[in-house]
Amino acid sequence: xxxxxxxxxxxxxxxxxxxxxxxxxxxxxxxxxxxxxxxxxxxxxxxxxxxxxxxxxxxxxxxxxxxxxxxxxxxxxxxxxxxxxxxxxxxxxxxxxxxxxxxxxxxxxxxxxxxxxxxxxxxxxxxxxxxxxxxxxxxxxxxxxxxxxxxxxxxxxxxxxxxxxxxxxxxxxxxxxxxxxxxxxxxxxxxxxxxxxxxxxxxxxxxxxxxxxxxxxxxxxxxxxxxxxxxxxxxxxxxxxxxxxxxxxxxxxxxxxxxxxxxxxxxxxxxxxxxxxxxxxxxxxxxxxxxxxxxxxxxxxxxxxxxxxxxxxxxxxxxxxxxxxxxxxxxxxxxxxxxxxxxxxxxxxxxxxxxxxxxxxxxx
Numbered sequence: 001x002x003x004x005x006x007x008x009x010x011x012x013x014x015x016x017x018x019x020x021x022x023x024x025x026x027x028x029x030x031x032x033x034x035x036x037x038x039x040x041x042x043x044x045x046x047x048x049x050x051x052x053x054x055x056x057x058x059x060x061x062x063x064x065x066x067x068x069x070x071x072x073x074x075x076x077x078x079x080x081x082x083x084x085x086x087x088x089x090x091x092x093x094x095x096x097x098x099x100x101x102x103x104x105x106x107x108x109x110x111x112x113x114x115x116x117x118x119x120x121x122x123x124x125x126x127x128x129x130x131x132x133x134x135x136x137x138x139x140x141x142x143x144x145x146x147x148x149x150x151x152x153x154x155x156x157x158x159x160x161x162x163x164x165x166x167x168x169x170x171x172x173x174x175x176x177x178x179x180x181x182x183x184x185x186x187x188x189x190x191x192x193x194x195x196x197x198x199x200x201x202x203x204x205x206x207x208x209x210x211x212x213x214x215x216x217x218x219x220x221x222x223x224x225x226x227x228x229x230x231x232x233x234x235x236x237x238x239x240x241x242x243x244x245x246x247x248x249x250x251x252x253x254x255x256x257x258x259x260x261x262x263x264x265x266x267x268x269x270x271x272x273x274x275x276x277x278x279x280x281x282x283x284x285x286x287x288x289x290x291x292x293x294x295x296x297x298x299x300x301x302x303x304x305x306x307x308x309x310x311x312x313x314x315x316x317x318x319x320x321x322x323x324x325x326x327x328x329x330x331x332x333x334x335x336x337x338x339x340x341x342x343x344x345x346x347x348x349x350x351x352x353x354x355x356x357x358x359x360x361x362x363x364x
Contacts, residue, residue, distance in 0.1 A: 012048040013185045016065075016152065017041075022176030024073070030125045031170060036074030040158070040176060043068045046090075051192035055293045058248040061191050063090035067106060067136070069158065071174075078124040080113030082160060082172075084134035089293070098144035103137075107322070110134030110160045116168055128166035128223070133336075133346070135159040142182070150182040163336055163346035166223035171343070209359045212250065214240040214323070216351025218335050222262055228269075232262040236335070236347050240288045240299065250290040254301060257283040258337075260345070263310035274309065282308035284317065297323040297331075313339040329353055 020040035026032040046065025049056040056062070069084040086108025094101040110132040116124045138156035145151055156178060161171035220234035238256035245251050263280040274280070286303030301319040305311075321335040335347040 011186060012050060012189050014046050014048070014150070014182045015185060016044040016046060016150075016180055016182035018044070018152065018178045018180030020071075020156070020176040020178040022156075022158075022174050025173040025175055027173055028125070028170050033123060034074070034076055034079060034126070034172075036076065038071060038074040040069060040071035040174070042070075042178070042180070044088075044182075046182070048188075050189045053294055055248060057192070058246075059293070060092045060095070062092060063102070063104075064088070065090075067108075069134070069136070071158075073172075078114060078121055079126070079172075082110060082112050084108060084110040084136075084158070084160075086110075086134050086136060088136060090138075090140055100140075100142040100144075102140045102142070104140045104154075104156075106134075106136035106138075108134050112160060125168045126170045126172050127160065127162070128169050129162050132160045132162045132171075135161075138178075147188070148184045150184075152178075152180040152182055154178050161343055163343045164222055165346060169343065210244065210355045210357045212242040212244075212252075212353060212355050214238075214242070214254075214331075214351055214353045216331070216333055216349050218333060218347030218349030220337075220345035220347040222260075222345055224262055224265075228262060228265045230265075232260065232265075234258060234260045234262075234345050234347065236337070236349070240290075240301075242288065242290055248292055250292070252288045254286050254288045254303075255284065256286070256301075256303070257281055260310075263308075266312070267310055272309070279309045282306075282310075286317075286319070290323075295325040297325075299323055313344070316340070317344075323351075325353075 020042060023037045024034045026035060044065050044067045046063050048063055049061050051057045051061065066087045072081050073079045086106040088104050088106030090102045090104040092100060092102045111130055112127050112132060114121060114124060115127050115130050136156060136158055138154050140154040142150050142152045156176045158174040158176060159171060162169055216238055218236045222232045222234060224232060236256060236258040238254060240252060240254035242250035242252040259281050264274050264277055267274050283306045284303040286301040289300045291298045299321040303317050305315050318338050319335055321333055323331050323333045325331045329352055331351050331353060333349045333351055337344045
């Protein structure tokens, strides 16, 4: 791998500026008071990958970067201004000569200058705390004008929410259109083809398949003082079993169970007596899918609850997790659990994974 450190290989860094224009989508009736159209501004520092790592080629040489995003949100007296800082990855969907069509996904931290206050800002039912998760989804179009300059445009959705860490938490959804320009800071480093790597993984000629087991636990925090008068700690345990289906992805199944003491309070406020606090434990089974990018894995789960007294959210749930491998076997994990797109809680945790190989190939 020493050839990648040669002075002729550059970082492919670019700086990009975008101007956006959009509005707040009122996905709840109480958010209609925020109806307005306004601009937003974005500065990106990004890199064109060229195949230094295997996952870069597997995903078609995506763009990776970090974005600073700002908007005055239409000068709303209830929302204030919004700031966001998030890393992102831009997956190519179509390339043709100087044209690029991609899907950009970003996840980071957002800060809103005003939040809900039951006395001074009771109309802001969208945001319960200053610090929020910032999620950016974008269909990105790029056209290389010169060796240094690329024109960009796209349609995006900017989302702010705290994952029910602090209520109320209806969140903000902001559809936008944008135009921009990217400037290349250094000379271009061309893509490196698959010919630099063996056509099969090590030992794959001997072992046909493997099963991966992920076992972990996470803890979530729910600030519900404005609703129930106190805060709650949620515990979540899970297992995912994966089978590799391509260089970049795995699919499988899993099971989990969670204990959320706020559900006891919710049942009691609705007139249901809870004699055993463990009756609100919710075991579930789910389908699992993982995208791999070097040490980072993005995991999606679609599940069905098998039991639990509190049923107001229905029998189905979804999870999206970001799993980072600290070592070969240990990983850290951040998980968002939702019900039909509505955030329930964010969990932070650790876990252990291992592989079981089977199915030796026969030599003919």
